[in-house]
Amino acid sequence: MQNDVRDLPGGNADSLNRFLGGSPLSVAFRLILLSILVGVVLAAVGFDPWNILHSIRVLFQRIWDFGFDAINWAWRYFLLGAVIVIPVWFLSRLFGAPRGR
Numbered sequence: 001m002q003n004d005v006r007d008l009p010g011g012n013a014d015s016l017n018r019f020l021g022g023s024p025l026s027v028a029f030r031l032i033l034l035s036i037l038v039g040v041v042l043a044a045v046g047f048d049p050w051n052i053l054h055s056i057r058v059l060f061q062r063i064w065d066f067g068f069d070a071i072n073w074a075w076r077y078f079l080l081g082a083v084i085v086i087p088v089w090f091l092s093r094l095f096g097a098p099r100g101r
Contacts, residue, residue, distance in 0.1 A: 020027045047055040
């Protein structure tokens with residue numbers, strides 16, 4: 001029994017590393033880089049760090065407006081295509097274009 005290996009509780013450094021997911025310096029560096037990346041994405045969306053609630057409201061307003069603009073855009077293209085497609089379809093049926101039998 002002298003050669004048995006026993007797991008002893010780790011010291012403060014081991015428990016801190018396990019809690020953070022790595023050494024404190026590397027975790028801080030990763031968090032700084034991730035914060036910069038997320039900040040760039042949020043700035044591209046239009047968020048302002050000094051007035052975050054107003055920025056969120058403006059974002060939802062833009063998404064709402066864009067949603068109805070997308071429906072309007074699709075409707076206009078549908079009508080534009082239908083001006084050509086429907087008469088061609090009707091004329092092909094009227095004049096007896098060959099049918100796949």
